Every structure is written in structure tokens, then in C-alpha cells.
Amino acid sequence: MKNIMAIFLKQISDTMKNKTVLIQFVMFPVLTVIMENCIELDNMPEHFFAKLFAVMFVGMAPLTSMASIIAEEKEKNTLRALMMSNVRPAEYLLGIGSYLFICCMAGTAVFAASCGYSGKELISFILIMAAGIILSETAGAVIGIASNDQMSATAISIPVMIVLSFLPMLSMFNETIGKVAKVFYSQQMSLMINGEQSTSGIIITLVNMLVLVAAFTVMYRKKGLE
Amino acid sequence: MNEMISITGISKSFGSKRVLDGISLQISSSEIFGLLGPSGAGKTTLIKIITGQLMQDGGTACVFDKDSRKLNGNDHRRLGIMMDNFGVYDRLSCYNNLKIFARIYGIRDDMIYSVLRKVGLESSAKSAAGKLSKGMKSRLRLARAFMTDPDILFLDEPTSGLDPVTADEIHKMILAEKERGKAVFLTTHTMSEAQKLCDNVGMLCDGHLIEYGAPDDICRKYDHQRMIRVHLKDGTETIIPHNRNGADKMCELISRGLTESIHTTEPDLCSVFMELTGKEISA
Numbered sequence: 001m002k003n004i005m006a007i008f009l010k011q012i013s014d015t016m017k018n019k020t021v022l023i024q025f026v027m028f029p030v031l032t033v034i035m036e037n038c039i040e041l042d043n044m045p046e047h048f049f050a051k052l053f054a055v056m057f058v059g060m061a062p063l064t065s066m067a068s069i070i071a072e073e074k075e076k077n078t079l080r081a082l083m084m085s086n087v088r089p090a091e092y093l094l095g096i097g098s099y100l101f102i103c104c105m106a107g108t109a110v111f112a113a114s115c116g117y118s119g120k121e122l123i124s125f126i127l128i129m130a131a132g133i134i135l136s137e138t139a140g141a142v143i144g145i146a147s148n149d150q151m152s153a154t155a156i157s158i159p160v161m162i163v164l165s166f167l168p169m170l171s172m173f174n175e176t177i178g179k180v181a182k183v184f185y186s187q188q189m190s191l192m193i194n195g196e197q198s199t200s201g202i203i204i205t206l207v208n209m210l211v212l213v214a215a216f217t218v219m220y221r222k223k224g225l226e
Numbered sequence: 227m228n229e230m231i232s233i234t235g236i237s238k239s240f241g242s243k244r245v246l247d248g249i250s251l252q253i254s255s256s257e258i259f260g261l262l263g264p265s266g267a268g269k270t271t272l273i274k275i276i277t278g279q280l281m282q283d284g285g286t287a288c289v290f291d292k293d294s295r296k297l298n299g300n301d302h303r304r305l306g307i308m309m310d311n312f313g314v315y316d317r318l319s320c321y322n323n324l325k326i327f328a329r330i331y332g333i334r335d336d337m338i339y340s341v342l343r344k345v346g347l348e349s350s351a352k353s354a355a356g357k358l359s360k361g362m363k364s365r366l367r368l369a370r371a372f373m374t375d376p377d378i379l380f381l382d383e384p385t386s387g388l389d390p391v392t393a394d395e396i397h398k399m400i401l402a403e404k405e406r407g408k409a410v411f412l413t414t415h416t417m418s419e420a421q422k423l424c425d426n427v428g429m430l431c432d433g434h435l436i437e438y439g440a441p442d443d444i445c446r447k448y449d450h451q452r453m454i455r456v457h458l459k460d461g462t463e464t465i466i467p468h469n470r471n472g473a474d475k476m477c478e479l480i481s482r483g484l485t486e487s488i489h490t491t492e493p494d495l496c497s498v499f500m501e502l503t504g505k506e507i508s509a
């Protein structure tokens with residue numbers, strides 16, 4: 001617990017000075033507030049931007065930050081020094097993961113407020129977002145563990161991020177894309193947030209979770225945190 | 227004497243390349259041991275094995291009489307490790323860099339300042355580590371190794387690439403630790419550093435420890451010429467055999483007041499290494 005806390009606090013002071021990570025957490029919530037307040041179109045679904053950006057946020061911020069934080073620590077050999085101080089890999093990942101989770105939940109609060117959710121609606125929105133954030137963090141961890149430096153982490157994160165965060169948006173305009181996008185948890189999140197809650201959606205999300213955990217396990221066994 | 231590190235028959239290969247082949251040695255408290263060898267000899271690899279960062283293929287490595295593969299958190303606390311590649315958090319200040327480890331080890335804040343003072347970084351406590359000069363970064367990495375007041379220090383090339391003044395200050399810190407009863411295991415390319423600091427050195431080449439002992443003993447051992455070089459006051463130099471035959475000549479020169487300075491011709495560690503391996507140990 002002490003070690004998780006040390007990593008968590010380290011990450012707070014580090015992110016405050018790391019603009020590329022910081023901007024990811026701020027960009028979508030700020031955009032939401034601006035768009036929701038400035039743009040008014042006919043036939044636009046209610047809180048269109050807040051819901052859209054919430055999904056894009058989940059597909060982007062936790063994933064790319066997790067990957068880049070891990071990859072940077074590997075590249076600069078700071079992770080090594082932590083491991084030599086008896087920080088266990090699980091403690092490290094939990095420290096970073098819980099920090100990112102809290103940051104993303106702060107963003108979630110902005111989206112929820114923009115949508116004006118309350119009561120049951122609010123709770124289900126928060127649960128959907130929380131699940132999405134955890135899934136994205138896991139995907140980010142897989143990428144971070146797979147890559148040896150930040151360059152390769154970015155190279156892998158970008159396409160994954162585009163798939164996860166842009167497909168839900170594109171599928172609003174194109175049915176074929178919509179069908180393909182269905183297999184990804186971010187599209188399921190988007191459907192659920194827009195009120196289409198279904199058992200199949202939950203199953204697909206769980207399958208996504210299983211796949212990611214399996215990928216994580218394989219990658220971790222193969223490369224560890226070295 | 228108290229054995230702090232004891233390794234026997236350590237071997238390690240990477241693929242088909244045998245980097246370490248049956249290395250054995252002991253290091254006791256209040257001893258500075260220097261591992262010498264050219265780049266790629268396996269110095270870092272040996273430190274990694276002793277500190278439990280890497281598994282050996284054969285042999286045993288013990289620190290504090292405990293197998294290095296079974297070290298726990300408390301044992302790690304007693305090891306101060308500065309690897310040649312350990313990084314620092316560039317965006318964090320020196321203080322915050324150490325603070326992370328203080329939290330992990332449960333060390334009080336005033337200890338951070340005292341360590342920063344010890345390595346001469348007190349005035350840079352608030353500067354971002356990424357903006358430090360190379361020498362200052364080395365000091366910061368050293369500070370991290372000192373944090374838990376460890377009983378054994380592993381210093382992988384602690385002064386490589388540093389200016390002589392900083393290197394000298396680091397030497398003083400290392401010697402001060404020895405005075406306090408700590409064991410120090412350091413690696414270096416610099417023979418003069420080894421000669422100055424180390425109680426014992428080991429020369430590593432092709433996986434073997436080809437020579438081991440106190441630097442002066444080693445140099446004497448390879449003093450094949452056994453000559454004395456005498457600089458005379460008239461500016462000339464003369465070589466006298468270092469034996470009974472040379473004694474009369476020597477006495478005469480001294481009694482006539484002709485000598486300016488007298489030197490032995492024993493080789494330095496560099497030439498010994500050269501003689502043993504035919505290889506340059508560099509710088």
C-alpha cells in the first residue's frame with residue numbers, strides 16, 4: 001500500500017509538469033463545455049457532444065497516458081530503480097492505474113454535469129465510464145509493456161486509440177462501420193450511454209475485458225516490466 | 227573480517243556468448259573492491275547478479291550470507307545501488323526524485339536534505355533533475371543509493387564521464403563510506419581511480435577474473451624489470467638494478483648528493499592488464 005501510494009503521489013507531481021499527458025485529460029472536458037454551450041443545431045440529439053466526447057475521452061486519455069508513462073519509465077530506466085527498491089510490478093501498475101482512474105473520473109464528472117444527469121442515470125453513466133476507463137488502462141498497459149520506448153508506444157497507441165475513439169463517432173454516420181465497431185467496448189459504451197442498454201452489449205464488453213486481460217498476461221509474462 | 231559479499235563460481239551466458247565463467251570473490255566490510263575490465267567484459271552483469279536483478283546460470287552469489295535470488299525488502303534496504311543506466315525523473319526536482327524513494331522506504335524528510343547535503347546538491351534541491359549537468363545527475367543517482375544508509379554500496383562506473391573535480395569529490399564520498407564500515411563494490415574503466423580507491427581489485431576479461439589483489443601487490447607482482455629509475459640533478463636519468471648489485475651505485479649517488487628523485491619501475495594496473503590480456507582497458 002505504501003508503495004502504491006508512493007507511485008501515485010509521484011505520478012501527481014510528474015503529470016503536473018508533463019503537458020502532453022495533462023492535455024489529454026483537459027482537452028475533451030473543455031471541448032465539451034464549449035461545444036455544449038455554443039453549438040445548437042436542429043435535429044441534434046440531446047447532449048450530443050457531451051456523450052460523443054465522453055466516449056472519445058475514454059478511448060484516448062487512459063490508453064495513451066498509461067502506455068506513454070510505462071514506456072517512458074522503461075526508456076529512461078527509472079522503472080528499474082523502482083523495482084530495485086522492491087516496488088512490485090503490480091504495485092507500480094496499481095499506483096499509475098489508480099492515479100489515471102481518478103483523473104479520468106474528474107473528466108467524467110464534467111461530462112455528467114454537461115448532460116445534466118442525476119439519480120439512476122448518473123450512476124449508470126459513471127459505471128459505464130468507469131468500466132471503459134479500466135478497459136482502456138489495461139489496453140494502455142499492454143502497449144506500455146510491449147514497447148521499449150516512448151516512440152514505439154506512441155506508434156502502437158495511435159492506431160488503437162483511433163479505432164477505439166473514432167469508430168463510435170463514425171458509426172453514427174455509416175451503418176457498416178457501426179456493425180464493425182460493435183465488437184469494441186467503446187462502441188458498446190457509446191450505445192449504452194445513448195440509452196441502448198442490452199445484454200449482448202454487456203457480454204461484448206466482458207469479452208473485451210477477457211481479451212485484454214489475456215493480452216496483458218501474455219505480454220507481461222513475455223516482457224515483464226524490464 | 228566480516229564477509230558482506232561472497233560469490234562462488236558465477237557463470238552467465240547470453241545466448242551462445244559466455245559473459246561470466248566461474249567468477250569467485252569475497253568482499254568484507256570496510257573494503258572497497260574495484261572490478262576492472264574493458265567495455266562489455268560483464269561488469270554490470272556481475273553487479274546485476276549479485277543484487278538479484280538477473281539470474282545466473284551457475285554458481286552462487288550471497289550478500290549478508292543470503293542467496294541473492296532470495297533477497298527481501300529489508301535486505302534491499304541495506305543495499306545502495308547505482309547502476310550505470312539507472313535514470314532520474316527529469317521533470318521532478320532533485321528533492322522530489324528522492325522523495326519517491328523516501329516514501330517507499332519510510333524515510334523522514336530531513337534525511338532527504340541530509341543526503342542532498344552529503345552529495346553537494348543542497349542548493350539544487352528544487353531544480354528539475356532534467357536540467358542538471360551530467361556531474362550533478364551522477365550526484366543525484368548517488369544520493370539515491372545513499373538514502374537508506376546501506377551497508378553495501380554497488381556503484382557501476384560512478385565517475386564515468388565526469389570532470390576530475392567532481393570525480394574527486396565522489397571519491398571522497400566513497401572513502402568516507404568505507405571509513406564508516408561500509409563495503410563498496412565499484413566498477414571502473416579508470417585505472418588511476420582503482421589504484422587510488424580500492425583495497426582490492428579484480429580484472430575481468432573473457433569471463434574470467436584473471437587477476438585479483440591489492441593494486442600495489444598486483445603492480446609489484448608484475449614488476450619484471452625490478453629496476454630503479456633515478457633522476458639526477460644534472461637532468462639525466464639512470465636505471466639501476468633493484469638488487470644487491472645496484473645497492474653500491476645507489477648509495478654512492480645518494481651520498482654524493484646527485485639524486486633529484488628516485489622511482490621504481492613497477493607497471494601501473496593499465497600495463498598489467500595489457501600484459502595479461504593484450505587488450506587495452508581504455509582511458
Ligand SMILES: Nc1ncnc2c1ncn2[C@@H]1O[C@H](COP(=O)(O)OP(=O)(O)OP(=O)(O)O)[C@@H](O)[C@H]1O
Pocket residue numbers: 240245263264265266267268269270271272310
Ligand atoms: N540483457 C542482455 N541480453 C543480451 N546480452 C547482454 C545483456 N546484457 C548484457 N549483455 C551482453 O553481455 C556483455 C557484458 O555486458 P555488461 O553490460 O555486463 O558489460 P560491462 O562490463 O558493464 O560494460 P561497460 O563497461 O560498457 O558498461 C556484453 O557483450 C553485452 O552485450
Ligand SMILES: [Mg+2]
Pocket residue numbers: 269270271310382
Ligand atoms: Mg556496465
